[in-house]
Amino acid sequence: MNEIILKQIAILSAIAGGALGALSLIPYVNIFTLTILFLCVAAFVLVYMKRENLIGIFDLREGAILGSIVGFVSFVAASVVYIPIDLLLGIIPLPILQSHFFLKYFFNSFGGILVLLMLVFFAALISALMNAFAGLATSYVYEILTGFKKEENESVNFEIK
Numbered sequence: 001m002n003e004i005i006l007k008q009i010a011i012l013s014a015i016a017g018g019a020l021g022a023l024s025l026i027p028y029v030n031i032f033t034l035t036i037l038f039l040c041v042a043a044f045v046l047v048y049m050k051r052e053n054l055i056g057i058f059d060l061r062e063g064a065i066l067g068s069i070v071g072f073v074s075f076v077a078a079s080v081v082y083i084p085i086d087l088l089l090g091i092i093p094l095p096i097l098q099s100h101f102f103l104k105y106f107f108n109s110f111g112g113i114l115v116l117l118m119l120v121f122f123a124a125l126i127s128a129l130m131n132a133f134a135g136l137a138t139s140y141v142y143e144i145l146t147g148f149k150k151e152e153n154e155s156v157n158f159e160i161k
Contacts, residue, residue, distance in 0.1 A: 006069070008054055012045050013070040017077030024082050025089070041074045042067035042131035043138045050142065057148050060139050067135015072128035079120045 020037045024030040036044075046066060049055040058066065142148075 005055060009045065009066055009069055010073050012049065013074040014077040016041055016045055017074030018081045021078030021081035024078065025085055037075060037078055038127050038130050040134050042070040042134040045070045046135055046138045058139055060136055063139025064132045064136040068128040068132035070135065071131025072124045075124040075127040076120065
């Protein structure tokens with residue numbers, strides 16, 4: 001896969017994850033933003049890239065791989081935005097804020113920080129799995145709607161350097 005496409009996908013998914021992480025701070029909106037973050041942010045990013053012609057024709061395998069990358073990066077970015085702001089808002093001694101922002105209890109010890117980091121990592125893996133399916137479904141729907149299918153000799157070799 002082209003490194004430029006991977007960088008673009010990482011940047012777009014980090015922006016989407018950061019925006020969804022910021023929206024997750026709103027108490028009654030957070031369930032919707034987390035559902036979007038776990039289930040279908042990859043579909044939105046891939047459709048946006050396809051609409052802006054940033055990505056060419058991709059088959060089912062590439063859709064699943066790109067979806068998993070989008071899911072992992074977006075969840076980590078959402079956590080990087082959400083956790084510090086939640087911690088800062090949890091320190092403010094207002095009763096209305098204490099009921100929603102409770103991550104300060106994780107930071108009482110070093111073990112709590114490790115548990116929080118492991119929680120974020122494994123939740124990001126689950127998000128990558130769910131968004132891999134969303135990317136796969138997006139590429140499948142794109143193949144059905146447009147009729148374009150990547151030829152067998154056009155497959156892209158994925159190399160990790």
